[in-house]
Amino acid sequence: SLIEGDSAVGKRRALFWCIVISSSVLFMANLRPAAYWLAYRHREGEGFTSRAWRDSETVKFLKALPSQTVISSNAADACYVFTNREVSRLPARYDSTNARVNTDFESQMTTLRDDLNNNHALVIYFDKITWRWYLPNRNELEETYKLPVLMRFADGVVYGVQSETVHVRTSD
Numbered sequence: 001s002l003i004e005g006d007s008a009v010g011k012r013r014a015l016f017w018c019i020v021i022s023s024s025v026l027f028m029a030n031l032r033p034a035a036y037w038l039a040y041r042h043r044e045g046e047g048f049t050s051r052a053w054r055d056s057e058t059v060k061f062l063k064a065l066p067s068q069t070v071i072s073s074n075a076a077d078a079c080y081v082f083t084n085r086e087v088s089r090l091p092a093r094y095d096s097t098n099a100r101v102n103t104d105f106e107s108q109m110t111t112l113r114d115d116l117n118n119n120h121a122l123v124i125y126f127d128k129i130t131w132r133w134y135l136p137n138r139n140e141l142e143e144t145y146k147l148p149v150l151m152r153f154a155d156g157v158v159y160g161v162q163s164e165t166v167h168v169r170t171s172d
Contacts, residue, residue, distance in 0.1 A: 048081050052128065058156030062124055070121035072112060075129045090123065094134040109136070109145050116147060116160045123147060123159040 044051050053059060059082050065071070072088040073079050079087035091108035094101055102108070115121035125138055138157060141147045147159040 048078055052155070053078070053082075056126075056128075056155050057153035058124060058126055058158070061151065061153065061158060065122070070115065070119060071124055072115075072121065073124045073126065074132055074135050075124075075126040078126060078129070079124065087124075090125075090135045092134045093136060096132075096134045099134075113145060113147060120161065122150070124156065125159065126156045128155060 045054065047053075059078075062071070062079060063083055067085065070088075071079065071085075072090050074090050076087040076089040079085065091105055091112060092102055093105050112121075112123065116123065123141065125141060127138070136145065141157075141159060142149065148161055149157060150160045150162065151158040
């Protein structure tokens with residue numbers, strides 16, 4: 001029975017070392033890709049901290065707008081992150097949580113278009129936001145709802161009418 005006890009301890013010790021060695025091999029095998037990924041994320045950023053967002057012409061335009069400008073956007077969260085100002089979300093065609101049709105959508109779009117034309121509000125549309133299927137896309141805004149294009153950037157569009165509010169300096 002003493003020999004059987006030594007055998008069980010030896011098996012546990014062998015299993016322990018197999019796990020340690022296997023874990024070390026897996027760790028070493030993934031060390032280089034993980035280091036590359038970390039360096040890339042540090043350099044380029046992730047999400048709203050990515051270089052594409054930091055260098056965005058549309059974000060630069062947004063930052064230069066006077067604080068009293070009324071804005072709606074398909075990226076109200078990004079607008080808040082970059083300017084610390086509240087921005088209204090575009091009207092949603094569907095409820096994003098349950099996919100129910102928004103029965104007030106058409107009237108909300110009419111109100112939005114009226115705000116652009118009469119109150120010099122702006123819609124800032126970011127091309128990078130592709131996952132919000134429940135909001136109208138750029139083609140719908142221009143073709144279906146005939147929102148007037150004020151400015152086009154490489155990464156977005158500003159809808160509205162020319163006014164003193166829009167004469168902003170966008171260069172640094």
